[in-house]
Amino acid sequence: MERVLTLPESPAAPLSIRAKALVFHDPGSLDLLQDVERIAKSEATVLVIGETGTGKELIARHIHAESGRTGPFVPVNCGAFSETLIDAELFGHEAGAFTGASHARAGWFEAANGGTLFLDEIGDLPLSLQVKLLRVLQERQVVRLGSRRGIPLDVRLIAATNIDLARAVEAQHFRADLFYRLSVATVRLPPLRDRPADILPLARHFIATYCVRLGRPLLSLTPQAQQALLSYSWPGNIRELENVIHYALIVSGDDCITERDIKLIPLSGGAPTGQDQKLVVGGLGAGSLRDAANVSAPSSETQAASLPPPAADEWTALAEAFSQLLRKGETDLFSRIEETLIHTAFAHAGENQVKSAKVLGITRNMLRTQLKRHGLLTTGDDQIEPV
Known part of the structure; x- marks a missing residue:
């Protein structure tokens, strides 16, 4: 037995603001649905x-x-x-x-x-x-x-x-x-990671939905792609899964979705899943939707020329530090710089989310996504702080 709940269709709505489908396939999910319907x-x-x-x-x-x-x-x-x-x-x-x-x-x-x-x-x-x-x-x-x-x-x-x-x-x-x-x-x-039997049924639901929207025939998931979905922890839950499937359908050129098309953001900050090792900036669906782009290693001269012009001594020193890291061939540089900045700003603000977000010039929701991604915040700790 499998049950699916979906939001009312609204073409004008943003693509990734909330979970738009809920599949009850996992035994625990089916038990939960029974309780919900009794409460109703x-x-x-x-x-x-x-x-x-x-x-x-x-x-x-x-x-x-x-x-x-x-x-x-x-x-x-x-x-x-x-x-x-x-x-x-x-x-x-x-x-x-x-x-x-x-x-x-x-x-x-x-x-x-x-x-x-x-x-x-x-x-x-x-x-x-x-x-x-x-x-x-x-x-x-x-x-x-x-x-x-x-x-x-x-x-x-x-x-x-x-x-x-x-x-x-x-x-x-x-x-x-x-x-x-x-x-x-x-x-x-x-969370989705605690009901793994719902992952593939949800993925198939989103494949069917987006194949219709994109005017494509119904695609299937290769065994390797299925394993990639099942082995991921899904910090962005159903919303993240929807975005991953949507992106996979955009880049897939075959009659099936392969592991190469599945772009995930590991919590450890390691390289994304996929044989071509594309760098995914920010994360698809984990709080904010970013662009995915192919990144190749430029020459040292190109790297130095592309650095921002110094605005003060501190910025000059920072630019030089970036240049040295690039010349040394450091890998996963964007993720490591982002993690360092988030850790430093959070400590500087006394682990206060409101102050940290203000210092960084981002919204509090964006900050919370980053804090969770880098292991500085759990669901139980979220928002429990003085403003």
């Missing part, structure tokens, strides 16, 4: 826990579909709004409630009335709004900003997180009372 029949608030890219929204959508609720399924990413905006987005506002509020507007809770509200990245919700969310859950009504009148609600709440909320409670980043209120029914989605 109740009215219990659900907390879905899992790493990025494991399919938390797919589980939430399935719970809604199986619940019998006739209202809409409304997904909201709590990390996508600033602290000043998310209050009005969730709970709504009246005209004149704040500067720029020229007319009244319903929030996401009201939009989901009669249906299901899915709050993704619930761990990013500010403490001040956690109090309001708890009150809404207890009183089953919402009060818009600028109003004193409660609006009755019939909304089922499903929350999701990729962090350990119990540890967040201990660190006083998340309210204990809200945690217990959310976790009436908890669904823990295992």
Whole structure:
């Protein structure tokens, strides 16, 4: 028996922002699906826990579909709004409630009335709004900003997180009372590496999907390509697998996908899988999609000429260090420089993610991807820190 959950088709959506399919083939996955469908029949608030890219929204959508609720399924990413905006987005506002509020507007809770509200990245919700969310859950009504009148609600709440909320409670980043209120029914989605029997069925699903989009006949996986997929740890989970398959179909020239077409990013920072040893910059699907490019070794003269012009003594010294490494023929240089920079910046910022991201000039999500890739952050440690 095999079950497949997919997101609604949306051609305008970005290619790699979330897991778009979830296959239940592994015995553990099938047991999990049975538990999920039992939970769906109740009215219990659900907390879905899992790493990025494991399919938390797919589980939430399935719970809604199986619940019998006739209202809409409304997904909201709590990390996508600033602290000043998310209050009005969730709970709504009246005209004149704040500067720029020229007319009244319903929030996401009201939009989901009669249906299901899915709050993704619930761990990013500010403490001040956690109090309001708890009150809404207890009183089953919402009060818009600028109003004193409660609006009755019939909304089922499903929350999701990729962090350990119990540890967040201990660190006083998340309210204990809200945690217990959310976790009436908890669904823990295992990472892809812990359900290996799902890997090849998922790969075949994505092959079928992208062959249609690319106008290609259905391709198969060679035994060597299958082994490459099964032996990889998939830090980016289903989302990463989708991107790997998509790329393999783009570069494959035969009627099958070979090991050469499978481009993976080993956690150890070693050379990518594949006989032609292409350098994959950043990683396909592990948080951010980068370009894959063929890299050949230029001459020493070309290397020196391509170095950036010095802007200060420190930059001159750094450029000279790079030049020496290139002349020595160091391999895997990009990955090692990236790892060194991430380690150094994280230590410099006192292992604070927000400060590290600011120093490096990247987003916090991008930083977390790099920290996990280089072994500086585990799922349980994610986001549990002072800002």
